[in-house]
Ligand SMILES: O=P(O)(O)OC[C@H]1O[C@H](OP(=O)(O)OP(=O)(O)O)[C@H](O)[C@@H]1O
């Protein structure tokens with residue numbers, strides 16, 4: 001797989017271990033949901049390592065002092081529905097004041113093309129750091145369309161966070177949006193004839209919500 005400057009792969013053992021449990025077909029809905037949330041928090045810890053700080057004056061029980069606090073640009077978390085919803089609480093645990101947008105996309109089962117059914121973003125979107133999340137980056141079509149939509153609304157500072165990616169999706173997303181920082185829990189082997197990630201974990205939305 002070609003190396004791209006804007007792509008971060010997590011090799012932390014805790015993330016890798018949790019992803020392995022996610023993959024198991026016997027992992028049930030409740031455990032699956034908790035794992036997705038925990039992985040999102042661990043990835044978010046790294047993905048948000050460039051949030052700007054400012055020195056703020058506070059008073060400790062001992063004396064007044066200046067101390068760093070997160071400042072300036074505000075955060076928007078934008079899950080791609082449905083499966084991206086599973087990652088929101090994990091990121092919110094790190095930045096509870098973040099605003100949340102939603103982009104509704106589903107992939108046509110035959111053409112694998114994404115179809116939009118919802119878009120609501122917090123304003124002013126152009127002043128926010130935006131974390132788009134979706135556990136799966138397969139062909140890349142959904143992530144590409146979601147980010148195109150956000151840019152049309154004025155979003156500029158965009159990060160994309162996923163749990164499992166296929167090489168095809170990473171390449172396509174990088175080529176379509178080279179300005180977007182991409183965070184990937186694990187890079188899998190390839191896509192199959194149904195555009196599912198191999199070995200993957202199956203349909204993330206169905207596993208999070210217990211559908212199908
Ligand atoms: O990279 P792509 O080839 O576009 O595939 C990835 C998309 O497919 C899944 O969503 P799905 O269409 O299954 O919708 P759901 O989350 O509602 O189940 C997944 O959560 C991504 O959004």
Ligand SMILES: O=c1cc[nH]c(=O)[nH]1
Pocket residue numbers: 083136138195196197198200201202203204205
């Ligand atoms: O493997 C895949 C591909 C797309 N969407 C999923 O949920 N899983």
Ligand SMILES: [Mg+2]
Pocket residue numbers: 083203204205206
């Ligand atoms: Mg699905």
